[in-house]
Amino acid sequence: MLSAKQYEKVANVQAECLRFIDDARTFFTTSDMTHEYSMLQGAAHAALFRNAYMPVEAELEYFKDFQHDKFMGPDRKKTIYHLESAWNNVRCLPSPYRLGAYETRGLGLDFTFSGLVQRRFQLDLGPDDMNVRFSPLKVSIGSIHESKVVLLRAHHLHDGYFSIMLPYVSGNSVKMLFGEDYEWLQIADIQLLNNARSVCGNVSSSLDLKEINREGEIYQCLSQASAATIRPIDLHQLKTPHYYHVIFRPLVSRASDSAAEARRVAIKEENSCRPCNGESLAPKGFGG
Known part of the structure; x- marks a missing residue:
């Protein structure tokens, strides 16, 4: 169940999408031109994919703290689009596959692409596979x-x-x-x-x-x-x-x-080379 604030944001997004569709129809009608349906469909899918997996900073901020009921945690709610939680979650999970799309985007595109590849090819990778460090x-x-x-x-x-x-x-x-x-x-x-x-x-x-x-x-x-x-x-x-x-x-x-002994010797030698009590390192007689 959406909160009033979250519902208002969703309604704004829906209204903006409908406005864009109306503007596009008007443009194609007045210009007496259009594109193949498959081309328009592909462009729409690409735009949705970009928004879902590679949102820009403004989108991350707009959708911040949105909640949904998929993969609910112990508190019976799941907060998504929250960059701060991504840093905590990635410390507990070995693979970006188990993180949400907005979480991986908050961590960097390398995490985003890693998660996409694992989903696309259904790779079942464990901690041993993800890192050899x-x-x-x-x-x-x-x-x-x-x-x-x-x-x-x-x-x-x-x-x-x-x-x-x-x-x-x-x-x-x-x-x-x-x-x-x-x-x-x-x-x-x-x-x-x-x-x-x-x-x-x-x-x-x-x-x-x-x-x-x-x-x-x-x-x-x-x-x-x-x-x-x-x-x-x-x-x-x-x-x-x-x-x-x-x-x-x-x-x-x-x-x-x-290693500790070598470090102590190096420090001792360094100290022995330093001038004491303001003593100059210049050769005697230097400068006259």
């Missing part, structure tokens, strides 16, 4: 009595963000050993998903931090032992597999010991 993440899963450490690969999404799916096991904690690979990072979201990839909850606030300073979404790993643990949650009503979906963006990678 990964970021490492060592994870420890288990209880206080027994745990297992595994090295995983997070998939690149967009704009430097990476995504990884971690298994949910009732009563067990999931420890992400961020300090092994990163000094600074941004954690955008940690969601609990069901087997159908629907969001069941947000657990971003359920983190226990070890040797990590946090400021909003920015995390500083103070040492290689820095870790963030998702506290165990007991959800007895869960009958199907569930997963933690972690979205993060590395900001500063942790340098290896050899």
Whole structure:
């Protein structure tokens, strides 16, 4: 059901289309000329296609915050033509195929064309197919009595963000050993998903931090032992597999010991070449 504001905008578009049709008929009648129906039909289809998949800035602004009931979210509504939401959605989805046309247009024509190609040829592409760029993440899963450490690969999404799916096991904690690979990072979201990839909850606030300073979404790993643990949650009503979906963006990678030592030596040598207490680098006797 359309809101009054949205209905008014739709009515204006419809009225403008009818006005254009009347003007075209008048022009063709007075000029005693016309075109083949198939040509006119093709031109109309091309114009509609352009509007749907490659809108200009003014069209994006006009249709901003329009809603429709297709692919409704948890709030039972779907907002389209909203550029800000596109940036958030693209961080959660591996493929432009799953984004709306106006969302992909807001991200750039490369996303638009990628989505069109996937629809046209019905390409079923997963995260592994979309990108071969990964970021490492060592994870420890288990209880206080027994745990297992595994090295995983997070998939690149967009704009430097990476995504990884971690298994949910009732009563067990999931420890992400961020300090092994990163000094600074941004954690955008940690969601609990069901087997159908629907969001069941947000657990971003359920983190226990070890040797990590946090400021909003920015995390500083103070040492290689820095870790963030998702506290165990007991959800007895869960009958199907569930997963933690972690979205993060590395900001500063942790340098290896050899690289760190090389950097320290370079800084030391640079400092030794600098003049002290205003001492001139000019050769003695220079200038008289």
